[in-house]
Amino acid sequence: MRARLLALVVLLLLAGCSSGSGPGDGPVTLRFQSLAWQEESVTAVRELVAQWNATHADVKVEYVQGGWDSVHDQLLTSFEGGEAPDIIHDASDDLADFAYGGYLADLTDLLPAGLKSDIPRRSWETTTFGGRVYGVPFLQEPRVLVANATWLRRSGVRIPTPGHPWSWPEFRQITRRLSGDGKYGVAWPLKEPVSATLNLSLSAGGRLFHRDADGDVTVRFEAGDAVVPRTVHDQIGADRSASPTTLGSGGSDILPGFFGGRYAMVPLGFSYRQQIVQQAPEGFRWHVLPAPAGADGPAQGVSPQTLSVAADSRHKKAAVAFLAFLLRPENMVRLALGDWMLPTGTQALADPALHTAKDDWAVGTALAAYLRPAPAQSVRGYPEWKDKVATPAFQEYYSGAIGLDELRERLEKDGNLVLARYQR
């Protein structure tokens, strides 16, 4: 009986093993998990995959649809279980733990020289961990202010340009001028407050993460880090120039209020223009304005979207060849247009289609030069720090539940405890 049971268990296990995909003798099949989700970008990616498959009989690419909301959990488990897709779409601030965990292939020597030189160094920095490159940064977006054009013109405030943006104090003063009567100068969608705060803080010299001689990272919340949080906090609390009800909202949630004339400006990613174009009522006029600048100019942090190859992939060369195809300048332009974002490649960025006045493409493109690697880049444990410590701390600070000292205390004390666990 015991023997028979054992046989049963073994059978069950075999059944499980054999259901995994085995290497075939036929053409190589690569699984490409894409996170594209807007209709236009899904179409663009699918078309490129079809184009590749039509011209490469020996390497088939299979499109797998992933989702941004659960990508980190999903990839972690897939890597652990040895079931990860060959080609992985993600964002650079999510890669550190996977890169250090040994799940991603080192692409340093695999990438073609053309692609390497096309993408600027500061973009490569976002995917370089311990001197090795674990992904190709390909799309990025600046955070911008989308403004109600009619309202702003009527109020007579100075309209900022990428070359001459507002300063943070100026921004605060202007939102105060625009507010009143149940209307607000700005509505911060703060459901995900951390990357917005940290990336914008770069303009004021905020670094937050400090690396010591041993390479260990600690959190220190200094004067430069406080500029942006304090501005937002005061707009919501003291000035009543920012709507207090949008703290739990995502970017899409605040659009109805923006269209309805309740908010003069909404700070959003550059790609939100697509939703605005789709949903804005007829006759609604809007502008893209650069985000306010601080002591360090209009610099801001960015975590580009990335494409990586799994360390477990048996066909790394083929996978990189597909990446090189997907990221050819003309294809990068298509992907960028599909996602309403900016390409990292210099050739793609020079494409006239991305410099039109229509939908303010030109404003975003002009900001590309100021994008820097996000401060959180390459910090192990950043995702956990962000979700567990920083998100609640910033949300409570912005809602007025805690003060700046408590915010600093939580970011540093609780935060360093988390980071320490990853750096033993």
Place this chain on the structure above:
Amino acid sequence: MRTRPAARVAQYTALLAYLVFLLLPFLWLLSVAFKPPRELGSLHPTWIPKDPTLANFRQAFDEQPLLHAAFTSLLAASSAAVIAVALATPMAYVMARRRTRLARAASGWVVVSQAFPFVLVIIPLFLVLKKLRLIDSVPGLVTVYVVWSLPFALWMLVGHVRTVPVELEEAAAIDGAGRLRTLVSVTAPLLAPGIVATALFAFVTAWNEFFFALVLLKTPEKQTLPVVLTHFIGAEGAADLGPLAAAAFLATLPSLAVFALIQRRITGGRLAGAVKS
């Protein structure tokens, strides 16, 4: 016993209040599932869709691999139910009929297993299944479901076995029937409805299960229905309400059907009977 009319009215009112609380959310789900997008976007939603449509259902099937997920769920839940009951029935019989140390240890384990947070079991189980390369596979999930539903199946079955009078078995034994024959021809038929009910219950539990499926199945095309449902809620919590409601409603139908089948057994107090035993 007489009840005063005033008290009666109060009782009916209370009952009505309960039913409203318990059922209205479900009716709202139905209402949303049949509303066109324009109505969902309106600031003053109504209970009855003004312009009912099946478009949400079509869109739900277009957006996510619902049929495939339903098939995976069906496969996982029915295998788990059948295997769990097959393994548990003999043991339940022993536990009900004999008081060996083993039987007592088993009842003890049934109790303890209720109190353990799954997370303490799932992490090591995940690491073990990883070594066996059973992550991201339906057999792996079924294995977990079987082990997870065993305590409950055992406990329900023990209750059922106890309802089969020992005297019948004794009589058969006196008549010279062998041990196995007694079990097969006397006990089994009387136990059959209980076994079926237990299996159905195990089926619904596995069909509805989310946590293990979320942890173990990661490839989108291998996921079960509850996990696929969560994909309708996109980044930043923005959800396409219509298709989400339509898909959620469809996912509930099998559970409702099975519950309707075993409803009498459940309300008939089998559960509490066993608690009380």
Place this chain on the structure above:
Amino acid sequence: MTSATERSRPARPARPATGAGAPRGVAGHGAWFLVLPALVPILVLSVGPLLYGILLAFTDAQSGRTAPTRWTGVLNFSDLLRDTLFWESFRIGLLWAVTVTALQFLLALGLALLLDQDLRLRRTARALAIVPWAMPEVVVGVMWRLVYNPDAGILNETLHDLGLGDGRDWLSGLATALPAVIVVGVWAGMPQTTVTLLAGLQNTPPELHEAAAVDGAGAWRRFRAVTWPALRPIALAITALDFIWNFNSFALVYVLTNGGPGGRTRLPMLFAYEEAFRYGQFGYAAAMGCVMVAVVSVFLALFLVGRIRGGDGG
């Protein structure tokens, strides 16, 4: 579920053990043969992982293949002691479990008492009342998201119609999120408790009620004197189980709020899940699991001992 069996026995008159009189022949030597099919999976896939899990809590096991796992002694536990976020989550978990269990019990008792009355339509009502039990937890979460939705939800619309203000974003508000989720927890768990209590009620002999009624006892006195003593063991059992289940609940908050806003609904189970399967901190998450088991066991032991003593005294 048999916890009830074990615990309730002392309070009840001793009964002959069911198995004592069974013929040795039927399940005698074959016992092992009958038990093994269930026992092997239990040992291999349940008890085994459990012990493995406890061991893991003393290691630095992490996702990733670059660093080997090492023993770290009680480091995880000392980290955990200082981890204010975990304890905050734990506090929320206890608050959630106690509130939901208590409300579930009170509401379920009321409904069970009603369904035990000789009311018209009570069969239909009984069948309808278990609908929430049949629904997948994910669907329950989805459904209540639709109810709570700030713009398209029926709750705000109803409040608006009743002139009770414009409503709010229930699941995103720092103050409203936990209460909103608690309502869902009560809703989802009520039917099972109701059914269990109802069965308990139906096992109390009606003659007792009638006798008490003849004595002129009011409804409350009848409940105290007749119904409650008979119902107590079941009530204790289902409350204890509800508490454990609620403390371990996961899917509802995962779907409804994903732990937000600001961690206000991050139940310990969700916390540990994220620690293990989002951040890959297996050892640390296992330590959390151990602490959760320990605290829940202590809590439960105190509750049951207290209740059983209290019952014996009164």
